[in-house]
Amino acid sequence: EVQLVESGGGLVQPGGSLRLSCAASGFTFTNYAMTWVRQAPGKGLEWVSTIGISSATTYYADSVKGRFTISRDNSKNTLYLQMNSLRAEDTALYYCAKYYSLGSRCFDYWGQGTLVTVSS
Amino acid sequence: DIQMTQSPSSVSASVGDRVTITCQASQGIASSLAWYQQIPGKAPKLLIYGASTLQSGVPSRFSGSGSGTDFTLTISSLQPGDFATYLCQQSNSFPLTFGGGTKVDIK
Numbered sequence: 001e002v003q004l005v006e007s008g009g010g011l012v013q014p015g016g017s018l019r020l021s022c023a024a025s026g027f028t029f030t031n032y033a034m035t036w037v038r039q040a041p042g043k044g045l046e047w048v049s050t051i052g053i054s055s056a057t058t059y060y061a062d063s064v065k066g067r068f069t070i071s072r073d074n075s076k077n078t079l080y081l082q083m084n085s086l087r088a089e090d091t092a093l094y095y096c097a098k099y100y101s102l103g104s105r106c107f108d109y110w111g112q113g114t115l116v117t118v119s120s
Numbered sequence: 121d122i123q124m125t126q127s128p129s130s131v132s133a134s135v136g137d138r139v140t141i142t143c144q145a146s147q148g149i150a151s152s153l154a155w156y157q158q159i160p161g162k163a164p165k166l167l168i169y170g171a172s173t174l175q176s177g178v179p180s181r182f183s184g185s186g187s188g189t190d191f192t193l194t195i196s197s198l199q200p201g202d203f204a205t206y207l208c209q210q211s212n213s214f215p216l217t218f219g220g221g222t223k224v225d226i227k
Contacts (some may be wrong), residue, residue: 026194036218044205045156047216059214095163098144100175105211108175110163 001024002109004096009114013085016086020082020114022079022096027109029077033057033099035107036081038092038116048080048094053102064090122146122210132227139195141222148188151177152212155184155193158221159204168193169211174180198224 008020020036036048049070050059056068069082077094093115097107123146140212143153151171158165167177168184171191172215181196203226208219 010145044221045158045209045218047209048219050214050216053202071158100166104169104216105152105216106166106169108166110165112163 002098004098004109004111006094006096006111006114009094009116011119012086012087014087014118016118017082018086018116019034020081020083020094020096020116024077024079024098027098028073030074031102033102034079035097035099036074036079037095037097037107037110038055038090039090039095039113040092040111046092050068050105051079069070070100083116086116088118090116091117091118121215122212122217124140124208124217124219124221126206126208126211128222129220130223130225132225134227135198135200137198137227139198139202139224141193141206141224143186143191143193143219145189145191145210145212149210149212151187152210153184153186153191154209154211155182156207156209157202157204158207164207167206190200195224 003025007024035050051070067085071080093113095113096111098109102106123145153171154166158164172184205221205223207221
């Protein structure tokens, strides 16, 4: 059974940092690109970042470029999102999600999310 | 960036009704469109990819159509578990973008 379990969310002051983790199991992690998607309270979904299978390829939304860094540790089957210079508008539930297939850019499994709150 | 516009933003329907939701892309995306269902408090669930291919395990009352800029999700006979928010997502190019969602609630 595919499982994606996010952790690392919490309350942080504006300008602070957090590192989110997503522990993956039930599939061959090294065969799939992975993604972070966020959802602000009461709002829609916003794609944040994607990383390829070998980490050589990464993509970011303009809203987080230069502040967030996506990475993966294939030996630990874990996806990360390092978030720096956090702003109030980064407050959201952060989901990690698995690509349906190589190059598909849509997501067949999602975690339950980890909540990030940026507030003083 | 490709903007995805869904309509309507909400629809009230009854069990057994046929429901149609549309999604329009601001530029052509071929068939690179996915549909998700999101129940409050839950993660999104992939329903359809490639505009019309049903994800494994998704009931056949869900169907998708369209290509280019105009797409449709149809629920042929609404069931109690289908009351949820439905979102489209273009998978053609980065940045990946989602529609604003269509909430299907009980009439």
